[in-house]
Amino acid sequence: VSFRQVSIIGVGLLGGSLGLALKRHDSGITVVGIGHRDTTLKTAKQRGAVDRFTVDVAEGVRGSDLVVLATPVGLFGRMMQQAAPKLADGCLVTDVGSTKQAVLDSVLPHVPDGCRFVGSHPLAGSEARGIDAATVDLYDNALVLVTPTDASGDGDVERVENLWQTVGARTQRIDAPLHDRLLAQTSHLPHLVASALVEALGPDAASLVSSGFLDTTRIASGDPGMWRDIFVTNRDQVLKSIEQFEGVLADAKRALAAEDAEAIRALLQRAKTRRDALLRDR
């Protein structure tokens, strides 16, 4: 990595794993952990994810070449505002948030002249959360979506791509609006649907759930605060995805009500063929 000192704001699953991986791949780097809970920060240090830590955001970013926002996305604006006065000249800022346009809208106004922001979204993580769930290989072979901004130059984007490649990830550039439209379909809608499946389950059905139900709803065990922020910050695209999905479900319902067994089979066959291909092409 071309960074001497990296500050990570939020040392949970994603931030903590990044610290662990950076320390493994670049022994010369200094990682500063910033958080609001002392116990979390101490654990991060004990686990070797950070070299030192502080609860003071401005203090924590001082002298760093790179700052990574890794709290829930709803806090990014406030964190950036607090960090801004002490950001070093030439400092690069990135994030690990699951939505991108709202992140640009909340973060960019607080980025001082002489600093640059480039967004990142690692498609990594799980329904687990917190520093205890962090692992040194979370980003191994993961895909990280990198979103340039109007203000960022090619060099800035490349430095962020290098960061992720250093910890084993693949990178792909994508602009923020397209990112948000596609992630609404691949991630945000499935999460809402999984939660709705659990919510719709009658109390007397709980004892009969099998591995199929548990796998289908695994992501519903994700952190509610983090996911609330994702839904709120990608509202319009999530609403469009819900409507698209409702249309497909309504078609299936109509076919079933009409006892159109062939239409049902055709839907199931298309879904199977496509899902098998998704699994194969990963």
Next chain:
Amino acid sequence: VSFRQVSIIGVGLLGGSLGLALKRHDSGITVVGIGHRDTTLKTAKQRGAVDRFTVDVAEGVRGSDLVVLATPVGLFGRMMQQAAPKLADGCLVTDVGSTKQAVLDSVLPHVPDGCRFVGSHPLAGSEARGIDAATVDLYDNALVLVTPTDASGDGDVERVENLWQTVGARTQRIDAPLHDRLLAQTSHLPHLVASALVEALGPDAASLVSSGFLDTTRIASGDPGMWRDIFVTNRDQVLKSIEQFEGVLADAKRALAAEDAEAIRALLQRAKTRRDALLRDR
């Protein structure tokens, strides 16, 4: 097992695994495989799931104490009709179908006097299918739902329970209408929802699916023919479950459209708490 000879009609994942497990747990038993494809039956014999096989249903059930229907549920009635003339007096018949009232409706009219039918539904299996996916331990610690009928006596039900316990499963009695109502929620609706999620995915989003999407839609890779039969034979309960689910999703959509972040968080929190409990209580 208290059976000397068992005929299994359909030696795919469920039927083949039952044959393998019966042969392991009771070396004295004879298992007869019945199917419509010679290659499948030969593989079943090579794998040790059956002692002998035939494509002739009537021939295959002759002399058996127990007949297990393990084709897709849509074929059960026809299989039973073909088997009936040669069923031994006192023969017990069961099945492995995922719906129960429709199975009773299609099978019971063909069960001759002197024979008994008791339904079974093992909550086992996966999106895989066929004899190649069969395993000797598929039923280890699985839950098998056993549905008595008006004609079956306690002794008949106990013999079917013993069958499943012999191959390592737990059993629970449940009547057919309740079974179908609960399984619509725990299994059939999730399957349809998973298929609809895949169907709703835009072509440009395919390259961005992550493990969350793949897990949520795993069951959509299940066999379309088998699942078509399940939906058609449990149509009314599946339709009710879809409507229940649509109501939950509409509530979430309203909360999101109104930017009611707290209502979104509360839904996600309820779902997480409940799904975590489902996982813990398995």
